[in-house]
Amino acid sequence: MHKQTIxxxxxxxxxxxxxxxxxxxxxxxxxxxxxxIRRINILLEMSLIFT
Incomplete structure (x- = not known):
């Protein structure tokens, strides 16, 4: 990925x-x-999986 995209x-x-x-x-x-915070971390992990 490009730096700008990240x-x-x-x-x-x-x-x-x-x-x-x-x-x-x-x-x-x-x-x-x-x-x-734990719930947000789970959401963040899910969003990283989908990107």
């Missing part, structure tokens, strides 16, 4: 993570950050 992918993932974090705070205020 940079674009990383920035997209960062935006996605921020959006997921905001949604998670809205929908799951009772959950611990550790569980949330």
């Amino acid at each position: 940079v674009n992918l990383c920035s997209f993932i960062n935006r996605l993570m921020a959006m997921i974090a905001k949604l998670a705070v809205l929908f799951f205020p009772f959950q611990t950050p550790e569980r949330l």
